[in-house]
Amino acid sequence: MFQGKVVWITGASSGIGEAMAMEMAQGGAKLILSARRQDELKRVAAQSGAKEVVVLPFDMTDPNIFPVMVKQVMDHYGRIDMLINNAGISQRSNCVDTDMETYRKIFELDVFGQIALTKAVLPHMITQNSGHIVIISSIAGKIGVASRTAYCAAKHAMMGFFDALRAEVHQHNIMVTCITPGFIKTAISENALKGDGSPYAKIDDDIKFGMDVTKAAKIIMRGFKRGNKEIVVSQIPERAALWVKRLYPNLLFWIMSKRAGKENFK
């Protein structure tokens, strides 16, 4: 399915993006790997064994960078078959302790960066009359989790944006897929921001006992092959929470409040 396809993965220097790069390379895709840390991207590129790979480091919070990066990709490959909007940052702080600047920082990457890159890629996919845009949202894009008000708001926003975009671009033969992972064992909690914008720098229990990241990437690949528009990647408790929210929302809100009482992210 991915043999010879040009696949651009953001946040490819670690975690889910890195694992997706490995799976895509195995599937025969030509890769573009982006994130800020060039050395890590080069490591992933080498380990992936991809036949063709472009390492394209950039900061997704730089508002002027996107058309420049897209031009570089188009000059090299001449097309983009799939964009995986994966770069993201989480949060570990209660609302009352979170600076507005921190809210803006999280939105800049998790929302505006992804919209801006998608907007820069979209005209080329429309010209091609084909393409596949993917976002790595989260179960937090469906359910409110304490100490993650910014992150939940950002991921809910992305679900809304990309559901609406799916309806718009169907006529151009462009597919949109939203991935909703639960807890996956990556550096997400270490890189998460505290209220003052500094890194949380700890692996919390949710992540410590999360799903193995290679397993998560394989589930995502299986979802792509099935043509699913939404792919849930989680262990049983997070998956169950989605059903409880749908069937008994008040019960879910009660459970999430009880869970919040046990956490202290100060």
Ligand SMILES: NC(=O)c1ccc[n+]([C@@H]2O[C@H](COP(=O)([O-])OP(=O)(O)OC[C@H]3O[C@@H](n4cnc5c(N)ncnc54)[C@H](OP(=O)(O)O)[C@@H]3O)[C@@H](O)[C@H]2O)c1
């Ligand atoms: N792990 C989970 O439990 C989980 C659950 C649900 C959803 N997700 C989502 O999955 C995605 C990947 O996260 P992960 O779990 O793999 O965490 P991760 O290991 O911390 O990876 C985050 C990636 O984003 C990149 N990034 C961060 N800031 C950036 C910036 N300003 N510009 C460009 N790239 C930037 C990082 O690379 P550099 O530092 O090199 O820039 C890194 O490659 C995120 O969108 C996250 O919200 C994760």
